[in-house]
Amino acid sequence: MALPIVAVVGRPNVGKSTFVNRIAQADEAIVHEMRGVTRDRSYHIADWNGVPFKLIDTGGIEMGDDDAFQSSIRTQAFAGVNEADVIVFIVDGRTGINADDEEVARVLRKTSKPVYLVVNKMDNPDTMDQVWEFYQLGLGDPWSVSSLHGNGTGDLLDAVVEDLKKVETADDEEEEDGGINIAIIGRPNAGKSSLTNRLTSDDRSIVSNVAGTTRDAIDTVIEHDGQRYTIVDTAGLRQKSKIDEDVEYYGFVRAMRAIDRADVAILVIDGSIGLTDQDQRVAGFAADRQCAMVIVLNKWDLVEGPDAKAEVREKITDRMTFVGYAPVVATCALTGKSVHRIWEAVDVAYENFCKSIPTNQLNVWLGEIREGGHTVSKGKAILRMKYVTQTATCPPQFTFFVNRPDLVNDNYERFLENRLRKSFDLTGTPIRMKFKKKD
Template sequence: MKPIVAVVGRPNVGKSTLVNRLARTQDAIVHESRGVTRDRSYHDADWNGRDFILVDTGGIEPLKSDDVFSASIRDQALAAAEEADVVLFVVDGSVGVTEEDESVARMLKRVKKPLFLLVNKLDNPDREQERLWEFYSLGLGDPRPISAHHGHGTGDLLDEVVAALPDEQEDEEPYPEALGVAIIGRPNAGKSSLFNKILGSDRSIVSNVAGTTRDAIDTYVERGGARYRLVDTAGIRKKSTVYENVEYYSMVRGLRAIDRADVALLVVDSSIGMTEQDQKVANLAIERGCALVILLNKWDLLADDEARAKVMETVDRRMTLAPWARYLRISALTGRSVEKIWDLVDKAAATRAQKLTTSALNKFLTELREFGHTVVDGKRRLRMHYVTQTGVNPPTFTFFVNHPDLVDPTYRRYIENRMREKFDFAGTPIRLKFQRKNDGQKAGE
């Protein structure tokens, strides 16, 4: 499980600028995930060989009203500190200590985690000490001067952040062949009810194994000779804390579960329909290569066909980038169709693990060439020479081409759609890579 570094603070202090700076500093290797909205909230990062997840809580704060500061921002800060392994608290050195900073600082003192107080916007290193002294009043130790805009102080900061991360631990896996299944979704969508309904099945043999992941218990279910590891993040079955409704909290818990799963079960509250937050959680699973099954829970509460049609419209609208996801209408409370979940899990896992022959793939490529659709830029025309499968879980394909830079997102989607028409990838994301084939081609081929 990758450790989490959370960047917290009131609005407009430079949290996102700092995240972007840390993402690009020196040897920090960051893979920015494609967001479903304009903001990108989390980044897979690597500094000096240590992997961690960098989370910008500013990217997931609710829209602000005229009141610049609200309880929700304090909740985000505390939730972030509780879930993170290291906290970066950013304040604005050009403004000085504000009442909002003091409020966040009081809450952060409750959480015993490594914390760095970063005084941002100190763009003149020669005069930074003049502005630092007042930030000692926050009671969070020595303030550290940085300039997220210019990069001053960020390299040394990353060294210390990595040093403060917990030691890497391998999760104990008593049944390594078990298929990892994560139940994810918004609070109150029915995750706990579904979990309990699954465990209550008479035909299930259940055992709990405490993992090394903080506050997590894996539950192993055996059915028909197959083992499943239900990934249960903290709080999914015990009484949730007051911060369960904080979007950051839900997102990070979902992230932790998804990172350890093969198949994600996204529980959607049908009485509300699929929301933007559901879409974000689904996107987390897709980006991390999980197979995805959408469970439309509380379906029995919908009064008529019109209400049911409205729910399906929200699914179609929110899942335009993943129309391949399987879905099932269920009721975790009554048990309606819960038994059918296992069949969808097995099918999605099978397509995620499938291996196509190179001959079948290149037959597909021949048909694609005959169709004639390609990308042209001036004298350059994209030519795809051959394709091979280079990975599974999820299926990954490498196309050898003459000009990889000509492959734009639109053409990439076109290729994926054609592949899905030809092969069965229902329930799983696929990865497409385009690599240059160097074989003496002339420029412009």
């Protein structure tokens, strides 16, 4: 059944992400002293006493602050409130009530959903008198907890779970997995969040022209033409030497984890700028982790003239040979032009990523290679290819049984890969080859 949802809200730096990590028993939400670390709303699976539920971690709400992101953060946070079945409103027991707490409480008093007022950072039992002032927020009895140490969280969860049991979950069953796992990757400000919002038909990710807006990896499960996808919008990836904030480093780590569990990586390149060294490095991250790949040339409407467009594509062909298997789709996430082609490319890449080629077909192909006479030698030793079979999928792996594995060099491996791709459709997926001795 669809899981009930608990939204965690509050102003910045009251410990929402620490609370989420404590309840989800994971370090998925980025925790840092800097205000505004969490910007989008992110989803985490939790369980208490056998009752599973989803936690929504939201950005810190500041009602009167209008910096570059605060309006979008408020929108994201209250979208989480609207989606939730139970709301946990976290305040800081050390600093007491401030104007933002009062404004958030005023909004929450209007909801008919259960609201738990949680006074966090109550690490010392001798400071319990500080809890009483929070009654004036008008949200009932405050719950005293320490997210850092876990004090009081068990009693709170007991009460939350009792309310969750009353929630009528959806009748339709969800599949256990999220279908095809897609990580949307790229350097900062290439348009990843805009593309995510376009693909999901939802404003789940905050879009801004400020590089580095997305700091967490955000999961969205959707269905398109009967196929389920889990789409992860990741933080922009830069060289480690250029990462100058702890928070940005944690975002980098989350992005790497998203690529690790991805079936298909969508590499977003800013077509108006063209291919950069950073784009090549990001592609290398995904290639090293051997997921399938689709390259998206975003902002294609800003590239003027056929000559300029041909130059961008030619540069990709010349400098991205190490991921030459990835199809290239030109699109504009802002207008939605040609976005449908991304779905087609992802489906093909994933199908080939999971492909199994029958052994008899592979050995017919190998017979043609032998007849062609192309081989390698060293002195009097000549490489003889005897047999091939596919030994893994995701990505496809082919094991060749040969007389002298030590004779196989990089050039010959590239030759075999090119011939495999020419004979079998392996668009979008990397392949692995192993060579074993057979007398």
